[in-house]
Amino acid sequence: MDQYMRVTVIGTGYVGTVTGACLAFLGHRVTCVDTDQSKIERLRLGETPIYEPGLEKLIALAHERGGIDFQTDLAAPVRESDVIFIAVGTPPLPSGEANLGYLESAARGIGAAMDGDRFRVVVNKSTVPIGSGNLVEALVREGVLESHPDLAHTVRFGVASNPEFLREGSAIHDSLYPDRIVLGAEDAQAMGVLRALYRPLVEQKFVDPSFAPRPVDMPEVPLVTTTITSAEMIKYSANAFLAMKIGFANEISNICERVGAEVTEVMTGIGLDNRIGTAFLNAGLGWGGSCFGKDISSLMHTAGEYGYQARLLEASLAVNRLQRQIVIQKLQEKLYILKGRTITLLGLAFKPNTDDLRDAPSLQIADKLIQMGARVRAYDPIAMDACRTQNPGLRICYCNDAASAAEHADALVLVTEWPEFAGLDLPDLACRMNRAVLIDGRNLFDPERARQAGFEYSGIGRASRMPLVRAAR
Numbered sequence: 001m002d003q004y005m006r007v008t009v010i011g012t013g014y015v016g017t018v019t020g021a022c023l024a025f026l027g028h029r030v031t032c033v034d035t036d037q038s039k040i041e042r043l044r045l046g047e048t049p050i051y052e053p054g055l056e057k058l059i060a061l062a063h064e065r066g067g068i069d070f071q072t073d074l075a076a077p078v079r080e081s082d083v084i085f086i087a088v089g090t091p092p093l094p095s096g097e098a099n100l101g102y103l104e105s106a107a108r109g110i111g112a113a114m115d116g117d118r119f120r121v122v123v124n125k126s127t128v129p130i131g132s133g134n135l136v137e138a139l140v141r142e143g144v145l146e147s148h149p150d151l152a153h154t155v156r157f158g159v160a161s162n163p164e165f166l167r168e169g170s171a172i173h174d175s176l177y178p179d180r181i182v183l184g185a186e187d188a189q190a191m192g193v194l195r196a197l198y199r200p201l202v203e204q205k206f207v208d209p210s211f212a213p214r215p216v217d218m219p220e221v222p223l224v225t226t227t228i229t230s231a232e233m234i235k236y237s238a239n240a241f242l243a244m245k246i247g248f249a250n251e252i253s254n255i256c257e258r259v260g261a262e263v264t265e266v267m268t269g270i271g272l273d274n275r276i277g278t279a280f281l282n283a284g285l286g287w288g289g290s291c292f293g294k295d296i297s298s299l300m301h302t303a304g305e306y307g308y309q310a311r312l313l314e315a316s317l318a319v320n321r322l323q324r325q326i327v328i329q330k331l332q333e334k335l336y337i338l339k340g341r342t343i344t345l346l347g348l349a350f351k352p353n354t355d356d357l358r359d360a361p362s363l364q365i366a367d368k369l370i371q372m373g374a375r376v377r378a379y380d381p382i383a384m385d386a387c388r389t390q391n392p393g394l395r396i397c398y399c400n401d402a403a404s405a406a407e408h409a410d411a412l413v414l415v416t417e418w419p420e421f422a423g424l425d426l427p428d429l430a431c432r433m434n435r436a437v438l439i440d441g442r443n444l445f446d447p448e449r450a451r452q453a454g455f456e457y458s459g460i461g462r463a464s465r466m467p468l469v470r471a472a473r
């Protein structure tokens with residue numbers, strides 16, 4: 001197998017575009033395919049349809065290295081490719097199951113395009129319910145049979161699972177310097193192709209881009225090779241665990257608030273234990289995004305199909321649901337009446353450095369406040385256009401900056417911890433407001449500084465500090 005391969009990536013969303021750009025940056029020849037013509041047109045112009053720091057620069061480098069192009073037609077690139085990645089969306093259905101419609105159409109399309117000229121690997125990068133590897137194999141075969149039954153015995157392919165662990169907002173870094181790569185395949189030839197594909201990444205021999213420098217002491221990337229089912233379980237379990245870890249910090253924060261402890265210090269104290277680790281222990285308004293909720297629901301659904309009730313997963317969802325209502329309680333404690341009040345939300349994206357609003361706590365909070373008769377103003381550095389377009393019925397007054405958003409407001413709610421919010425001029429904001437109430441939903445601000453700036457401050461799980469030494473009588 002040549003060092004560099006021909007690759008097709010199906011789906012140019014957060015995962016597919018980053019995967020395609022990274023593989024072409026490493027030297028492979030990549031075609032990214034999407035059914036959404038407008039996305040493909042923007043990508044051809046060198047623009048990215050999503051906000052992801054560094055992605056446009058990486059695509060520019062990808063053109064110079066292995067080469068990358070963007071198309072709506074699947075057939076030609078599939079015929080020329082050694083490896084075909086499926087990176088389409090798998091959004092949740094009302095039942096909690098994953099909607100596999102996009103995956104099914106992509107897999108059939110691959111089958112319809114295949115010929116007997118070469119061995120190809122079809123790789124599932126979408127997060128899919130356990131057993132989907134088998135489904136993809138069956139669908140590709142059906143695609144072959146439906147389109148050209150004469151080729152049924154000559155088409156050669158293997159199916160693999162290669163779950164994605166990137167975080168939106170740091171997707172380039174996570175893809176070039178991953179903690180691990182997980183490959184699931186039963187077919188030895190398919191596994192061999194994928195090992196070769198990822199060799200440049202595993203060995204970290206590439207020259208790192210200036211906008212995404214390699215971490216100091218970056219080791220070789222561990223490769224976890226396993227079965228398709230275990231690879232699919234690894235992805236779901238990782239997301240379930242991370243969501244549970246945040247949920248744990250949130251649950252403890254609620255107890256901290258009642259007993260007078262400071263959750264940020266408690267989490268530092270436990271996180272320094274190597275068995276626990278400090279990441280994902282920030283208490284706040286609850287997690288959001290396109291993955292945690294849908295993946296936990298899907299895993300619970302699979303467990304249910306096998307007669308198992310996953311109680312820890314159920315609790316994880318329940319704790320998060322309640323956590324999102326805490327803002328409303330805190331506003332009621334400070335303002336009593338919410339009808340007619342003006343509440344300003346700082347941040348709309350489900351987390352900083354992305355424009356992604358899928359399952360964002362901001363939307364639920366805004367909706368609830370509007371239902372309760374409040375006026376909602378908002379400012380987000382990146383996600384306002386997306387919010388306006390995706391939620392035309394949500395009566396939010398969008399503002400150009402934090403200062404104008406705070407004008408005449410009765411309370412400010414920090415929803416997303418964008419780095420620029422940490423440097424806000426708090427005394428200036430407080431002066432602009434009708435009533436200087438600050439609900440710090442991500443524990444971004446120093447409570448003392450906020451109080452000195454004139455705010456009535458309330459964080460998540462943060463007790464007011466008592467003097468350490470009792471004053472002498």
Ligand SMILES: NC(=O)c1ccc[n+]([C@@H]2O[C@H](COP(=O)([O-])OP(=O)(O)OC[C@H]3O[C@@H](n4cnc5c(N)ncnc54)[C@H](O)[C@@H]3O)[C@@H](O)[C@H]2O)c1
Pocket residue numbers: 010011012013014015016033034035036039087088089090102103105106125126127128164165166167168290291
């Ligand atoms: N977003 C993340 O942070 C993240 C991280 C890890 C894993 N994942 C998983 O990766 C998958 C993709 O997620 P995403 O956030 O990139 O989704 P996305 O919605 O941003 O992108 C999916 C893309 O697939 C395209 N598409 C749908 N059907 C198609 C078809 N038949 N042919 C070609 N294109 C098609 C859509 O037009 C869209 O552009 C999901 O399963 C998700 O759970 C996402």
